[in-house]
Structure formats: C-alpha cells, structure tokens
Amino acid sequence: MKAHPARKYASSTDVARLAGVSQSAVSRTFTPGASVSAATRAKVLQAASALEYQPSIIPQIMLSGKSKLIAVVLGGLGNPYYAEFLQELAQQLEPRGYKMIVLYAQSDYGFEVLAAQLASYRVDAIISALAVLSSTSASELTAFKIPIITFNSDERSPWIVSISANNRHASAQMAQHLLARGAKRFAFLCGPVDSPASQHRLAGFRTALQQAGVEQLIVLQADHFTYESGFETTKQCFVEAGKPDAIYCANDVLAMGAMDALRFSLGLNVPKDVLVAGFDDIPEASWLSYDLTTITQPPVLLVKTALRVLEKMLAQPGQKQLSVTLKGELVERSSTNRSSSRKA
Amino acid sequence: MKAHPARKYASSTDVARLAGVSQSAVSRTFTPGASVSAATRAKVLQAASALEYQPSIIPQIMLSGKSKLIAVVLGGLGNPYYAEFLQELAQQLEPRGYKMIVLYAQSDYGFEVLAAQLASYRVDAIISALAVLSSTSASELTAFKIPIITFNSDERSPWIVSISANNRHASAQMAQHLLARGAKRFAFLCGPVDSPASQHRLAGFRTALQQAGVEQLIVLQADHFTYESGFETTKQCFVEAGKPDAIYCANDVLAMGAMDALRFSLGLNVPKDVLVAGFDDIPEASWLSYDLTTITQPPVLLVKTALRVLEKMLAQPGQKQLSVTLKGELVERSSTNRSSSRKA
C-alpha cells in the first residue's frame, strides 16, 4: 500500500501549457483589470479548473515586499476581552485582504526571537495586545522597522503607536459614581505592577477621590489579571484592608474574582455590603450572576481606530503618528446599585 | 517634510557585498549545520548585524512548497473554550516552528473563497474548530488537498480527520449522575440543530435515561451556542416544558444562560429546585457564582492529540488516518449538588 504522492500545486506554467497559451495569459486571467480576450480567458479558466490551479501569493510577496500579513501578539492571560478583540480584528481585516498571524507571548521573554520570526515572514505590521510591553522588548521589535500598534502602553517612536482608553477620565467618572452610590471606604484592586493601564486607572481614581475630599484609598495588589488572582487577593486582604465598602478593580475578570471572594468566602453581599466595579465590559460582565458595573470599551471602535492608524503608518512608513485616546463609557449595573432588584 | 523611504529589507546579497564574501556564505551562516569557517562566519555576522539582515522565509516556501503556516478556522460564537483552545494550540505549535493564520467564519458561508485564500498562502494544514461544518464546505476545503482537522464533525475523507469528545459516553455518565442526585424530570438544552456534537450528546443522554427507565425527556432548542440563547430559551420554554428538575445543556455557555434564567427570571434556586449541568469545562464554569457541573475536555490533551494526527497526515499525505475519540470526564460541582454548601 503506497501513500499518495505529496501534494504538488499546479503552476501557472502548467495551466498555460494545458490551455495552449502563455504563462502571462494565465496570470492576466487572474489579475483583475488586466487585458485578456474572452476566448483566452475561457480556455485558461477551464484548464485552471481541471488542474485545480490556485495562484500562489508567495512570489508576489517576494516582488512587492508586502505580505498582507499582520502579526497579532496576545498575552493570553485569560482575559475574555482578548477574544472579542481578536474576533473583531479578524472581521475588519478580512475585507481589506489581510490575514492574521496570531502569537502568544507569555511575558515579554523571548521577544527578540519573536521579532526575528515575524520579520522573516515579512509581516506588514504588528498589533500587540499585551498588557505589559517593556521598553527593551519594544526596541527589539522596532529594530526591523515594522509598524507596531500597542494598547495602553507608554512606548512611543516613529514605529510604535499606542492606542489607549481614557483610563484616567473614565476612572474619575467611576469614583463619582461610587460616591453617588454612597460609598465611604474605597479600595482599588490593582493588576500587575508593570501594567500602565492599571497604573493610570488607579491614578485617575485616586485623584477624583481626593478632589471629593476622600484621602483614604486602600490599594490591593493582584499578581495577574485573572479571576483567581482577584479572588485570592480579595480573600486575603479584605479584612486587613479595613473592610472597604466599594472596590474598583483594574479589570472585569479581577472584579469577578473579587465579587465571588466577597460572596462565598467572606459571606458578604454585593452590592448590599460592598459595591464592586470593573473595567473592559467583557461579555461575562453582563451575565446576571455578576451584572457588573464597568467601563465599556467597544472592540468595534477600538479595532476601527487601530486600523485607521495602521493604514496611515503603512502609507507613510517612518512618519511619526499621533497616539490616540479612546473615550470609555460607564455602564451602570446592579453590582453598584443597592436599591435595584434584578430584573430580566 | 519628507517621509522616510519605505522599509526595504537587506538581502543576503547586500550582506555578502558588505562582508566581501559570496551570497552562499551568507546563506550558510544562517543555515544550521552548513559548512562555514569561523572567520567567514564572523565577517558575515558583523555585516548582517550592521544591515539588520533577517533572512526571508519566502523564497524557502517557494522552493520547498512548505510554508510552516497552519490555518485555524474559528466560529467565534463567543464560546470561551475557543480562546483556551487557540492559546494551547499556539503554545504547542510554537516549538515545532509553525505559525498560525487565524480566521473567523460566520457560518460556513463563503468557504469556497476562504479555501482559495488559504491555498494561495500555501498553508500546510487547516484546523477547524467550527461547531458546524457542512459537507459542501468540507468538499470545498478538500479540493486543494490540504490536510484538515476538525472537531466533533461527521465528515471523513483522506484529507479530513475528525477528533471528537466521547460525547455519548460522557453524556450517559451525566445522566447517571443526575439520576443519582435525585432528578426526576429531565430536560436537554440543545444547541443549533446542525451541530453534530449537540446531537450526539442528546443521543447519549437519552439512551442512558431510557436504560434507567426514564422515557420522558424534554428537549429545548437554542438557536446559538451563547449565553443569551440559553437564557432566552430557558426563560420562554421552561414552564411549558413542564418544569423539569434537571437540565443538561449542550455546552457550558448555554448552561450559564439557563442558570441565570432560572435564578433571575423564574425565581428558582439552582441546585435546590433545578439541577444544571453543561459540557466543555470552560474557566467560567469554575467561577463560584456558577460552580457548574460539566464534562471536562482538557485543551492540552485535545491539542496534543490533534497535532499527533496532523504530523502523521503531513508525513503521509493522502493516507487515510483514523479518527480519534477523546475521553471526557465528569467534573462535579455544586450546580448539581443540593446538599453541598459552597466553600472557598
């Protein structure tokens, strides 16, 4: 018993031979707008169909230097927001003829080799959704002069553009919201220390509280942006933190961990005993068992903005682009509303 | 003000010129195991570094026919299991030197053009995580003779291998578990009609119930594998379905929707009034507000199996491979345990 021979794609020359025309004719048949007579076109199409010919994009990449590939680097720390983002990105990239190469980077260890690999595929751009992108990593990525788009990062260069949520302003809004809901003792549940997003959210929250005359703010420190980390941190630190009556969390997954720690480990009621809020508005935030007040950052808008910037960068390589700040909006749900009874 | 010139990668010839050696020498320096003297190597590396040379993989693809690219097709219906799966896939593919091209397919509309695009990038294989893959789509994909791996699909051909959970057996176990927990009136919350996974789970569940002497099984029909669909279906059909006291759902997201409908719309208690179970064991299933009994299907194992099969397919193209069934295990949590008090 013999295995089939390895798959061998038919080339345009093969098709040309079968159709009795030149290779150019084949190429033109598959190039929109090129000059081919109807008769030739028909012969070519028939031969192509018989050989199951599919033009390769590879030689084009070699000639043009454009691969139509975008690398997407994810952190994969289990934040569902990434999944939404990725899907939206795919949908908006598709009509523009781009394909995504998706990579996961644990931390930013090994970025040098990562950048090299991406360069070897000649990707047209890199979109990084990492929560943390160190300066050294950024400079490694920038060495090949590939346009890079990051989120909530502080890095800037002609090759790196950052798109950020309006973390400070939205967090200030959240402070006011919690104050209006009668909170007195505030806590902020922070993500990893080196996450700029987390820092900015804390800063905005703290400043707004101070302006309202609240000096005391307890900062809890979670190690990762995960449910488990939110749960454990809250469970272990809530009491010694002085039992705050409102916890604002650096993102939604943390908030959900915090909520469950309050409910099932500390025996408290949300929102009756403690108000809880998050950031991101992941789908799970609207699940009724959590029904979490949070800051929404629509992936559609985020991706649309990212691609607008990206197109500029591709059109004018090396030209310095302005960083962009998106407006986030507060979504009020029952996790911060003592009087509301849940309805459906 | 002038924009920088468009990025132009240095070629091996450029490096060779600068280093005063032949292009071959450059290539050999970057080819492990090739014959280069230490002196030449040093000169090349220095020149390469000066020019920021990174060998392109594109000409290799052209010569070898292998792109080291794997296409991953996702359904993107908001099932968090996909995210886990994708991440695990990335991690196991990385050390083997493969990169992933990720695509989302809404339904299986437009598969023909999708297959063509993937073929034009000369992807080495396609991994489809679509819940639904129609026969026509499959045959379109198979036209280019690219190895395809699907999950929970009934399609078979030398180019398509399916990896399935042991849906029937696991569902039978679930039936026994629910019986043991004292359930009397059973319901199954079905996913989209054309999903084989959903059908098999229903079949296994029903058969096991019948063998235990339970003839009555209410089947609820959700339109999509989503929280919202699970919620709405349960809300609208629970009463007229005769108020079952146990609902087994085709997957976890459906189950969570069902739970919240029972709790917040119908005012019932889970597990006191109704037992609820799901399938997949997504991370959210262990979040304490749900704490859902389910069938686990570790992504690590799933991906490991998929890649083992894939390697065989790549080694022996066109050789018929056996489909694989994985064992799923029941994870018991409090959503089916009336007596347990939640602890943390």
Place this chain on the structure above:
DNA sequence: CGCCAAATTGCATAGCTATGCAATAATGAT
C-alpha cells in the same frame, strides 16, 4: 481593400534563498 488605433499576446525579467557541484584552500601524514 487598406490604414490607423486599440486590444491582445508573448517574451523576458526581477525578486531572494538554499543547495548540488566544481574549484580552491587548508590540513595532515609521510
């Protein structure tokens, strides 16, 4: 039928790397 413009077709080439083969250099043995 003849001529000009327009459409179509074919030829030749660029783009970049890995590798077989032949040529050259280095090494080691005697």
Place this chain on the structure above:
DNA sequence: ATCATTATTGCATAGCTATGCAATTTGGCG
C-alpha cells in the same frame, strides 16, 4: 616537501508570478 584528504568557498540554478515592452492581431472606417 609532496601528496592525499578534508574543509571551505563560489557559481549557477530552481522555484512562481506580475508586469514593462515589443510584437502581433483585431476592429473600425473610409
């Protein structure tokens, strides 16, 4: 010092498509 052996190097080429340019055909029209 001479020769045999091994290591290194360079040359030339395959792999496939899009496209500028020149050559050819077609079509229109007087």
